[in-house]
Amino acid sequence: MKVFDCPVIGRRPISEFDYVGEVRKPPMDADEASWAAYVFNRQGAPGLLREWWYHRPTGRWYVMERDTLKDEVVRFIDLEEVRYDIPA
Amino acid sequence: MSTLRLNETERASYLLTGPASRAALAAAGLPVPEQLLTAEERPGALVARTGRDEYMAMLKAGHPAPQDEWCFRRYDCVFELAGRGWVELMTHLCQYDFRQLQPGDWLMTSAAGVSCWLYHEIESGNLLIGADPGYRHYLIETFSAVLDDLSATRNPTGGAS
Numbered sequence: 122m123k124v125f126d127c128p129v130i131g132r133r134p135i136s137e138f139d140y141v142g143e144v145r146k147p148p149m150d151a152d153e154a155s156w157a158a159y160v161f162n163r164q165g166a167p168g169l170l171r172e173w174w175y176h177r178p179t180g181r182w183y184v185m186e187r188d189t190l191k192d193e194v195v196r197f198i199d200l201e202e203v204r205y206d207i208p209a
Numbered sequence: 210m211s212t213l214r215l216n217e218t219e220r221a222s223y224l225l226t227g228p229a230s231r232a233a234l235a236a237a238g239l240p241v242p243e244q245l246l247t248a249e250e251r252p253g254a255l256v257a258r259t260g261r262d263e264y265m266a267m268l269k270a271g272h273p274a275p276q277d278e279w280c281f282r283r284y285d286c287v288f289e290l291a292g293r294g295w296v297e298l299m300t301h302l303c304q305y306d307f308r309q310l311q312p313g314d315w316l317m318t319s320a321a322g323v324s325c326w327l328y329h330e331i332e333s334g335n336l337l338i339g340a341d342p343g344y345r346h347y348l349i350e351t352f353s354a355v356l357d358d359l360s361a362t363r364n365p366t367g368g369a370s
Contacts, residue, residue: 136319137319177319179259180315181260
């Protein structure tokens with residue numbers, strides 16, 4: 122059994138979580154090339170990555186900073202840190 | 210030693226959300242847990258805090274329901290695991306380490322692959338399990354099968370005379 126060490130709810134089986142990918146901010150006022158890069162490309166190099174995780178039993182979303190090389194959660198990120206405004 | 214058994218119990222479940230949820234709980238004479246993902250019991254009522262301003266209330270028959278525009282009825286199926294040895298049973302169905310779950314603790318996890326809420330009752334020591342009613346039959350069958358397996362292991366009839 123693989124365990125995900127969530128800093129908020131503790132050690133839980135990873136099967137309770139959905140991995141939702143890297144936390145990314147859309148390039149609001151960018152040209153088409155930047156938008157294409159945003160839509161189609163992902164940062165795959167090992168290292169620190171901010172990721173969305175969804176815990177199904179509680180229905181809660183978490184943002185974690187994870188070392189993808191060691192597969193260790195480094196810290197929990199407050200959602201306020203990653204929020205952004207959508208232009209009206 | 211009491212026998213381990215699974216009972217289905219009647220609890221009217223409600224989800225309260227929005228800034229008035231605390232006041233609605235208090236007005237109905239229900240406890241208001243302070244910490245996130247914790248629960249408080251009162252006679253005939255169990256309330257858990259599941260979000261910043263979101264609460265779940267499970268009430269026995271006769272307890273007044275909270276009144277609020279943002280109070281929604283839920284129809285969870287609720288089971289009660291009574292008797293000694295429910296930790297052993299749950300280890301067959303859930304990957305959580307139930308030795309950590311103390312009386313009064315609230316837990317939201319997966320049991321038998323189904324998202325459930327669980328509460329360790331303080332006075333009785335029983336484990337309450339609530340889930341989406343669509344999984345009712347599946348959960349009854351699965352829990353009963355594991356109960357039978359455990360019972361057979363404890364009381365082997367054997368084949369030799």
